[in-house]
Amino acid sequence: MIRHIVLIKFKPEVSEDTIRGFFQELREIREQVSGILDITSGRSESPEQIERGYMHGFVVDFEDWDALERYQTHPDHKALGGKLVANAIGGLDGMLVLDIPTAA
Helix, strand or coil: CEEEEEEECECCCCCHHHHHHHHHHHHHHCCCCCCEEEEEEEECCCCCCCCCCCCEEEEEEECCHHHHHHHHHCHHHHHHHHHHHHHECCHHHHEEEEEEECCC
16 A cells, blocks of 8 residues: 655644635545545644644545555646645745554
8 A cells, every 4th residue: 555645834824614625626536536545634723833844734545556656646636736835835845745554
């Protein structure tokens, strides 16, 4: 399994409703791309409060690297990715992405 982790520093003017809309678009991609096992998204509620501005994020679990590639090349993912970059502080500089292979 591949765990795809994305953390985002959204611009201050981006509303929580807009962010929820982005995450809804993400969940809709699950119906379009085979090999997506689970999607979790939201705003941090960590009691540690060391997010360093990365207050929102999501995790997508994929069956394997091929499923991640199908997701990355899918036009709906590319469109959503463009929206996320456009609404992040500093564009790509306001995002972190990790892909971690894990035991299922």
